[in-house]
Amino acid sequence: METLPRIEGALGAALARSTAQGCPPELAAALRHAVFPGGARIRPKLCLAVARACGDDRPGLTDAAAAAVELLHCASLVHDDMPCFDAADLRRGLPTVHRAYGERLALLAGDALIVLAFEELALAGASCSARLVPLLATVAAGVGSPHGIVAGQAWECESQVDLGDYHRAKTGALFAAAAGAGALAAGASPQGWCAFGLRLGEAYQVADDIRDAAADAQVMGKPAGRDAALGRPNMATAHGVAGALARYEALVDKVIDAVPPCHGAAALRTMVRMESERLLPKAWQGELSRLAA
Amino acid sequence: METLPRIEGALGAALARSTAQGCPPELAAALRHAVFPGGARIRPKLCLAVARACGDDRPGLTDAAAAAVELLHCASLVHDDMPCFDAADLRRGLPTVHRAYGERLALLAGDALIVLAFEELALAGASCSARLVPLLATVAAGVGSPHGIVAGQAWECESQVDLGDYHRAKTGALFAAAAGAGALAAGASPQGWCAFGLRLGEAYQVADDIRDAAADAQVMGKPAGRDAALGRPNMATAHGVAGALARYEALVDKVIDAVPPCHGAAALRTMVRMESERLLPKAWQGELSRLAA
Numbered sequence: 001m002e003t004l005p006r007i008e009g010a011l012g013a014a015l016a017r018s019t020a021q022g023c024p025p026e027l028a029a030a031l032r033h034a035v036f037p038g039g040a041r042i043r044p045k046l047c048l049a050v051a052r053a054c055g056d057d058r059p060g061l062t063d064a065a066a067a068a069v070e071l072l073h074c075a076s077l078v079h080d081d082m083p084c085f086d087a088a089d090l091r092r093g094l095p096t097v098h099r100a101y102g103e104r105l106a107l108l109a110g111d112a113l114i115v116l117a118f119e120e121l122a123l124a125g126a127s128c129s130a131r132l133v134p135l136l137a138t139v140a141a142g143v144g145s146p147h148g149i150v151a152g153q154a155w156e157c158e159s160q161v162d163l164g165d166y167h168r169a170k171t172g173a174l175f176a177a178a179a180g181a182g183a184l185a186a187g188a189s190p191q192g193w194c195a196f197g198l199r200l201g202e203a204y205q206v207a208d209d210i211r212d213a214a215a216d217a218q219v220m221g222k223p224a225g226r227d228a229a230l231g232r233p234n235m236a237t238a239h240g241v242a243g244a245l246a247r248y249e250a251l252v253d254k255v256i257d258a259v260p261p262c263h264g265a266a267a268l269r270t271m272v273r274m275e276s277e278r279l280l281p282k283a284w285q286g287e288l289s290r291l292a293a
Numbered sequence: 294m295e296t297l298p299r300i301e302g303a304l305g306a307a308l309a310r311s312t313a314q315g316c317p318p319e320l321a322a323a324l325r326h327a328v329f330p331g332g333a334r335i336r337p338k339l340c341l342a343v344a345r346a347c348g349d350d351r352p353g354l355t356d357a358a359a360a361a362v363e364l365l366h367c368a369s370l371v372h373d374d375m376p377c378f379d380a381a382d383l384r385r386g387l388p389t390v391h392r393a394y395g396e397r398l399a400l401l402a403g404d405a406l407i408v409l410a411f412e413e414l415a416l417a418g419a420s421c422s423a424r425l426v427p428l429l430a431t432v433a434a435g436v437g438s439p440h441g442i443v444a445g446q447a448w449e450c451e452s453q454v455d456l457g458d459y460h461r462a463k464t465g466a467l468f469a470a471a472a473g474a475g476a477l478a479a480g481a482s483p484q485g486w487c488a489f490g491l492r493l494g495e496a497y498q499v500a501d502d503i504r505d506a507a508a509d510a511q512v513m514g515k516p517a518g519r520d521a522a523l524g525r526p527n528m529a530t531a532h533g534v535a536g537a538l539a540r541y542e543a544l545v546d547k548v549i550d551a552v553p554p555c556h557g558a559a560a561l562r563t564m565v566r567m568e569s570e571r572l573l574p575k576a577w578q579g580e581l582s583r584l585a586a
Contacts, residue, residue: 022458023439027447031438079404084396103377104450107400108443111372111407115437118411122429129422136415136429144408145324146316150401154320157397165315 006059007044010067010120011035018116030101030109034078035071039092042275043178044070046200049271050182050193053264057186061131064124065181068117068139073174075113076149078106085153086230114143135184138194142177149174156232163233167205168198175201192260199258200272203251207279209235210244245285252276299352300337303360303413304328311409323394323402327371328364332385335568336471337363339493342564343475343486346557350479351424357417358428358474361410365436366467368406371399373446379523407436428477431487435470442467449525456526460498461491468494485553492551493565496544500572502528503537538578545569 001009015035019028044066051062081088081096082103088096098106121139125132143149152170155161179197180190212227213236227234236244255276256269294302308328312321337359344355374381374389375396381389391399414432418425436442445463448454472490473483505520506529520527529537549565552558 018438020439022444024444024447024451026450027438027444075404079400082400084400102450105447107372107375107377108447108450111368111403111436112438112443114404114407115433115441115443118429119433119437122426122433126426129426132425133415133419133422136411140408140412140415143404144412145311145320145405146313148408150405150408151315151317151320154317154398154401157319157395157401158317 003045003048004041006048006063007041007066007070008038010044010063011038011070014067014071014116014120017119018112026101026105027108027112030097030105031112033094033100034074034097034109034113037092037094038070040278041070042204043073043174045271045275046175046197047178047182047185049268050179050197051186053259053262053268054183054186054188055263058128058131061124061128061135062182062185064120065135065139065185066178068121069142069174069178069181071113071117071120072139072143072149075110075117076143076153076174078110078113080153082106085156086226088226131184131187134190135181138180138184138190139177142174142180147173148177161233166233167202171205171208172198172201175204188262192258196255196258196260199251199255203248203255203276204279206235206244206248206251207276209237210241210248210280213237213244214241245280248276248280296338296341297334299341299356300334300359300363301331303337303356304331304363307360307364307409307413310412311405319394319398320401320405323390323398324405326387326393327367327390327402327406330385330387331363333571334363335497336366336467338564338568339468339490340471340475340478342561343472343490344479346552346555346561347476347479347481348556351421354417354421354424354428355475355478357413358432358478359471361414361432362435362467362471362474364406364410364413365432365442368403368410369436369442369446369467371403371406375399378446378449379519381519424477424480427483428474431473431477431483432470435467435473440466441470454526459526460495464498464501465491465494468497481555485551489548489551489553492544492548496541496548496569497572499528499537499541499544500569502530503534503541503573506530506537507534538573541569541573 015032019031047066047069048062056062077091078097080086081091082098089099090096097109118136121136125135141148145151147169149170152166152173155166155169176194176197180194183190183193212224213234228237235247256272259265259268308325312324340359340362341355349355370384371390373379374384375391382392383389390402411429414429418428434441438444440462442463445459445466448459448462469487469490473487476483476486505517506527521530528540549562552561
């Protein structure tokens with residue numbers, strides 16, 4: 001099956017379980033709003049791509065791993081958008097969950113999505129429990145404390161922050177988990193894959209910084225210039241758009257070099273190149289460079 | 294080992310992992326504040342008591358199950374206390390997490406505790422993976438959507454609510470999960486134990502309603518009369534304190550009758566009787582009845 005239908009199918013099945021009969025109707029609606037329609041689904045795509053490169057011999061487990069990673073990403077967005085953090089009104093071109101359903105349901109929907117992610121892994125892992133434990137540990141490390149997304153967001157509450165620690169935790173950790181989980185779901189060692197994911201996350205963060213600093217709301221589906229408004233570190237603000245673009249290109253090359261040896265390495269390199277182009281289209285890069293010059 | 298040292302030891306080990314080197318210091322402090330000092334630890338005590346009644350042949354797994362249940366309970370308290378929900382200033386006689394560390398860290402600490410709960414189960418389940426999958430599923434069902442704590446809190450956001458559904462989800466589900474997890478950690482079937490836990494949760498909810506309606510802040514460690522102030526359903530308000538006390542006594546008897554056949558049934562019945570007396574001391578019950586008469 002194609003990548004996106006697998007991801008959307010797995011997410012749909014997970015959401016159907018968590019919004020089944022007996023679920024408070026507003027919570028069910030908030031949960032669906034948090035997950036559909038999706039954004040780029042870049043983390044579950046990464047998870048699937050790595051699993052395929054490693055053979056993907058347990059597609060049910062791969063799909064659950066991809067869905068878990070995306071559910072956790074959605075949960076982090078819902079909570080990060082809330083008034084006490086970014087107070088964002090728009091996400092993916094639609095009202096954020098707390099704007100659509102209120103703060104209480106946004107808080108609960110995020111919590112429910114975290115639980116659902118681990119529930120999905122457990123259900124899918126029943127038939128191959130040897131892979132389940134490292135999968136759970138890898139995914140948990142990507143979101144929890146001390147080094148996952150939660151820690152990344154918590155660095156925003158500290159007075160002294162190492163920018164590398166911040167980005168590694170806020171963005172890199174879940175990319176690393178997505179790649180590691182893809183390998184583990186396919187029975188491969190996560191060795192090398194987590195490092196590959198971390199590098200990809202670093203490149204993605206620079207692209208996101210450039211988009212935030214230079215793009216407009218229509219392109220992003222959410223307001224631009226949020227980092228500046230919220231006083232958050234941003235590569236394009238610190239080094240200029242042209243400097244950040246050069247760094248992005250260099251990082252993408254490094255990511256491609258970091259693909260571990262595996263039977264599907266060539267296809268994976270092509271996919272990374274395509275996704276990096278999709279994130280910051282060449283035409284758009286040229287225009288940004290001209291604007292920044 | 295005695296019950297409480299086992300619980301505190303397991304929670305301490307879990308917290309040490311999640312606040313290890315590299316953790317943002319304020320997040321680490323907020324996490325510790327959310328878990329220590331504890332309240333009655335009634336859910337992990339229940340989990341341990343059921344595991345013991347079933348043989349407790351894997352004490353490491355039992356301890357992880359008990360810790361997971363308590364971590365999830367603490368997470369729900371941190372989020373439930375936040376301004377968008379109960380806006381509580383005090384918990385266990387101390388400032389709530391958001392009062393002590395701000396809303397952002399309260400939000401993140403709750404998230405991190407949910408992740409940590411599943412991480413603890415995964416780590417402890419590595420050596421007996423056959424028990425891990427049903428354990429994870431049982432614990433997840435107790436907190437997630439559609440029937441766990443999150444759903445219980447979400448019922449507070451609905452205009453039409455069945456009181457039974459609300460209490461089963463908000464309180465009963467995690468008691469059911471604690472009892473079921475205790476059985477599963479000891480290799481027993483959760484059959485019967487979840488129903489026993491659900492009934493115990495029902496009794497506990499009535500006791501909590503009575504304490505909320507009739508006690509004062511000094512006894513509770515948190516403000517009394519919150520249900521009335523927040524417009525939440527309360528058994529003692531609906532049926533009077535004397536009516537609620539009678540119902541409580543009848544429910545405790547039912548809980549004791551519901552102990553499934555097992556080698557430690559007698560000890561478990563004694564424990565339920567003692568805990569029910571600790572929750573609403575007889576002397577105090579007499580005084581409440583006189584006041585209510």
